[in-house]
Amino acid sequence: MAQDIQNTNAAEQDAFEQSQVILTPTQLVLKRFFRNKLAIVGLVILLVMALFCFIGPFLTSYGEYEIFYKHKETGAEVMSSTYSTLSAEERAMYEMNLKAPISKNHILGTDGDGRDVFTRLMYGGRISLQVGFCVVIIELILGVTMGGIAGYYGGKVDMIIMRLVEIFYCIPFLPLMLIVSSVTSAMKVAPEQKIYLLMLIMGVLNWAGVARLVRGQILSLREMDYMQAAESMGISVFRKIFKHLIPNVVPIIIVMATMDLGSVILTESTLSYLGIGLSFPYASWGNMINAVNSSVIMKNFLNIWIPPGICILLTVMAFNFVGDGLRDAFDPRMKR
Amino acid sequence: MKQYIIRRILISIFVLFGVSFLLYAIIRMMPGDFISQVTSGNPQITEEMKENLRALYGLDKGIIEGYFSWAKDAIRGDLGTSFVYKQPVTQVIGDRMWVSFALAGTAFVLQLLIAIPLGVLAATKQYSKTDYTIVAVALAGISLPSFFFAAVLKRIFAVELGWFPLQGMVTARADLEGMALFLDMAWHFVLPVTVFVVTSIGGLLRYTRTNMLEVLNADYVRTARAKGVSEGKVIGRHAFRNTLIPIVTMVGGSLPSLFAGAIITEGIFSIDGLGQTALNAIHNGDIPFLMGYNMFIAILTLLGTLIADILYAVVDPRVRYN
Numbered sequence: 001m002a003q004d005i006q007n008t009n010a011a012e013q014d015a016f017e018q019s020q021v022i023l024t025p026t027q028l029v030l031k032r033f034f035r036n037k038l039a040i041v042g043l044v045i046l047l048v049m050a051l052f053c054f055i056g057p058f059l060t061s062y063g064e065y066e067i068f069y070k071h072k073e074t075g076a077e078v079m080s081s082t083y084s085t086l087s088a089e090e091r092a093m094y095e096m097n098l099k100a101p102i103s104k105n106h107i108l109g110t111d112g113d114g115r116d117v118f119t120r121l122m123y124g125g126r127i128s129l130q131v132g133f134c135v136v137i138i139e140l141i142l143g144v145t146m147g148g149i150a151g152y153y154g155g156k157v158d159m160i161i162m163r164l165v166e167i168f169y170c171i172p173f174l175p176l177m178l179i180v181s182s183v184t185s186a187m188k189v190a191p192e193q194k195i196y197l198l199m200l201i202m203g204v205l206n207w208a209g210v211a212r213l214v215r216g217q218i219l220s221l222r223e224m225d226y227m228q229a230a231e232s233m234g235i236s237v238f239r240k241i242f243k244h245l246i247p248n249v250v251p252i253i254i255v256m257a258t259m260d261l262g263s264v265i266l267t268e269s270t271l272s273y274l275g276i277g278l279s280f281p282y283a284s285w286g287n288m289i290n291a292v293n294s295s296v297i298m299k300n301f302l303n304i305w306i307p308p309g310i311c312i313l314l315t316v317m318a319f320n321f322v323g324d325g326l327r328d329a330f331d332p333r334m335k336r
Numbered sequence: 337m338k339q340y341i342i343r344r345i346l347i348s349i350f351v352l353f354g355v356s357f358l359l360y361a362i363i364r365m366m367p368g369d370f371i372s373q374v375t376s377g378n379p380q381i382t383e384e385m386k387e388n389l390r391a392l393y394g395l396d397k398g399i400i401e402g403y404f405s406w407a408k409d410a411i412r413g414d415l416g417t418s419f420v421y422k423q424p425v426t427q428v429i430g431d432r433m434w435v436s437f438a439l440a441g442t443a444f445v446l447q448l449l450i451a452i453p454l455g456v457l458a459a460t461k462q463y464s465k466t467d468y469t470i471v472a473v474a475l476a477g478i479s480l481p482s483f484f485f486a487a488v489l490k491r492i493f494a495v496e497l498g499w500f501p502l503q504g505m506v507t508a509r510a511d512l513e514g515m516a517l518f519l520d521m522a523w524h525f526v527l528p529v530t531v532f533v534v535t536s537i538g539g540l541l542r543y544t545r546t547n548m549l550e551v552l553n554a555d556y557v558r559t560a561r562a563k564g565v566s567e568g569k570v571i572g573r574h575a576f577r578n579t580l581i582p583i584v585t586m587v588g589g590s591l592p593s594l595f596a597g598a599i600i601t602e603g604i605f606s607i608d609g610l611g612q613t614a615l616n617a618i619h620n621g622d623i624p625f626l627m628g629y630n631m632f633i634a635i636l637t638l639l640g641t642l643i644a645d646i647l648y649a650v651v652d653p654r655v656r657y658n
Contacts, residue, residue: 038472163347166641167354172633174599178618179362179626266481270600273483274615292487299495309484316479324475324542 029251032329039325045318049311053125062119065281068110069094102303109303112291120283121307125315127284131199132265136257138203143210144253148241150211151218161211168208173267177201181276191279198277202264213256217249251330255323262319269312285312341646348638355634356410359627360403388417410631416624420616425628429610435505436597436609439525443532444594451537452583455544459552460571470541478538486531486604493527500527503606528605532598543586547579554578581652589644592636 023031033039066079086094102109108117150161180201184194221227222245230244271277272286279287288308292298297305409415415425451474458470494502501524551557552575560574561567597610606612610629617625 038468038475163351163354166347166351166638167358169641170351170355170634170637171358172596172630172637175614175626175630175633176359176362178599178614179359179623179630182618182623183362262479266479269481270483273481274600276618286481289481289484289487298487298491302491305484305487309481309488312481312484313476313479316481317476320475320479321472324471 029329033325036325036328038321039329042318042321042325045314046322049125049315049318050129053122053129056122057119057126060119060122062116065115066119067113067115068106108307109301111288111304112294112297112301117288117304117307120288121285121311124283124285124288124308125311127195127278127282128265128268128286128312128315131195131202131268131278132261134199135202135206135264135268136260138199139206139210139260140253140257142204142207144214144246144249146207147211147214148218148246148249151215152222152237152241152245154219154222158215162215165208165211168205171205173205174270176205177271177276178274191282195278195282198268198271202267206260206264210253210256210260213252214249217252218245221245221248251326255327255330258319258323258326262316262323265312265319266316285309337649340649341642344642344645348642351638352631352634353407356407356631357403359630360406361399363623363627364399364402415628415631418617418625418628419622420613420620420625425625428613428625429628429632432597432608432610432613433595435607436602436611437595439528439602439607439609440532440594440596440598442525443529443536444590446529446533447537447540448587450533451540452544455541456548456571456576456579458541459545459548462549471545474538474541476538477534478536480535482531482535482598482600483604485535486527486601489527489530490604500524503604505607524605524607528601528607531601540583540586544579544583547582548575551575551578581648584651585644585648588647589640591643592639596633596636 062079068079106116106118108121111117111120146161146165150158184197189197227240227244230240235243268277269284269286269289272279272284273290275287275290277286278284285308289305289312291301292305413426417423418425418428421428454470454474458467461467490502493500505521505524557570557575560570565574595610597612597614599611599615601607602609602611603615610632614626614629616622617629
């Protein structure tokens with residue numbers, strides 16, 4: 001009898017233990033993240049955008065710089081690749097297909113130079129996203145290293161690095177870019193190289209924020225008990241920083257990186273709009289909106305400048321949604 | 337406290353030297369005859385002005401020596417003469433600063449009036465439909481490229497409906513005075529101010545919401561509720577007043593930046609503030625102005641952080657700087 005009771009108790013215990021779902025911290029974060037509807041919306045937008053920009057160009061026969069020509073009488077259309085094979089007399093019969101309306105051949109029409117807007121939208125997004133990722137990677141490498149060193153060593157090293165951070169904080173970005181762009185145009189830098197220069201400058205100017213954040217976190221983590229344990233075990237400084245301190249800063253870095261991706265894309269588009277970012281022949285969402293400066297296009301050709309604007313808005317917003325969701329998910333204090 | 341402020345000011349001066357040296361180095365990095373290249377597009381620039389410029393930046397000296405000769409003038413307030421305006425740079429900045437401030441200041445007050453109540457509302461109803469809507473709209477606002485939003489507003493309200501002027505600060509050739517002039521300017525400011533408010537309200541709103549959420553989870557709020565204090569009083573008197581600490585700090589810190597001018601918005605709406613002047617400067621290779629403008633913004637930024645830190649100690653008695 002007593003044996004029976006013990007048996008059933010043990011069985012119940014097993015069943016109870018099996019029904020308990022034990023979540024790892026990562027699972028907890030994911031669960032909280034996916035409960036946030038805005039974050040999901042953001043994630044979906046980003047996936048669609050990535051597919052559109054990176055897979056899309058393979059599905060269209062139009063190139064990024066393809067100019068379209070229209071037959072003056074029949075209205076038949078040829079691409080610049082075909083056009084260049086035509087004889088001089090035949091060419092005379094064609095004119096550039098400028099500002100064409102929305103049609104089956106051109107989902108969003110053509111722009112002021114006779115290029116397909118929809119295709120350029122894909123290539124523009126590709127470059128915007130690439131610039132965003134490169135800049136964020138540069139700023140993270142610089143910021144995490146410098147912030148980590150400053151926070152860990154403290155004292156004089158911290159003092160010097162933090163003054164450096166303040167110096168970079170005080171440099172106004174846009175006015176500086178205006179000067180830099182006049183330098184690059186004076187030096188006649190090719191657009192292909194200007195892209196890399198742009199990424200480098202943006203990354204180098206942005207690291208200060210990351211460094212400040214990482215330093216603050218490390219300062220408080222340094223006082224934790226497990227760091228004393230690590231100290232007493234005589235682990236090397238390198239391992240202490242990269243194995244014990246940095247992983248604890250990762251959540252906050254991820255959030256910051258996501259938000260920064262959005263803001264870098266926004267900044268790049270602003271620069272391109274001003275004509276000091278990505279320039280011809282590259283398509284970029286920013287320089288596509290630049291067409292709005294012509295009052296005719298602004299008034300009558302909404303299909304040229306509205307779509308890139310909406311793309312920027314959606315992408316940056318999606319990064320912000322996801323970043324916001326991640327922040328709430330990582331921070332248990334936000335749970336009510 | 338006094339000691340702390342003095343120490344901070346000394347550090348700021350040091351940082352300012354760093355910033356100015358970096359900016360100076362960029363000018364010096366330019367290829368040999370940069371000045372004649374930049375100014376080649378502008379027929380108004382005489383050989384004499386170019387010589388002045390070379391002397392101003394000490395281009396005939398070594399980089400360190402040149403920097404100090406430039407810095408010595410800069411400390412005395414001589415930032416050179418603007419090419420475009422033929423006036424000292426400091427005077428150009430002083431003149432346009434107030435236009436930028438009028439625009440940014442109006443937008444700033446509106447932002448405070450809208451963002452703080454909405455942020456508090458969103459926090460008290462976390463994860464509700466209201467919260468989602470407010471946060472989504474705020475985030476959409478930050479994500480809007482200002483040049484795109486300005487173009488959309490102009491297309492709808494100026495071109496299509498004709499309610500507001502396309503650009504400028506006053507109606508041309510109207511010669512208005514007094515109240516009529518003020519109203520005319522206000523009418524011109526509606527669209528630019530809207531751009532300012534919509535594109536930057538999100539930051540403050542989110543800040544208010546996060547801080548409010550943190551406070552609402554604090555023990556003293558729970559205690560207040562347990563005592564049976566009404567919900568309105570809990571929010572208004574116990575929670576909100578504590579949220580004000582970080583908000584006051586942030587608001588105080590951003591005061592100086594209101595003078596900096598907005599390059600994009602002012603440029604698009606042709607508002608004669610510092611931002612548009614900077615944009616013109618680049619088209620005309622007006623390097624003295626751009627250098628002065630950069631230094632001006634750097635000073636404003638330093639001033640902002642200093643004010644924020646001091647305010648922090650003033651409004652929060654727990655903070656002590658030693």
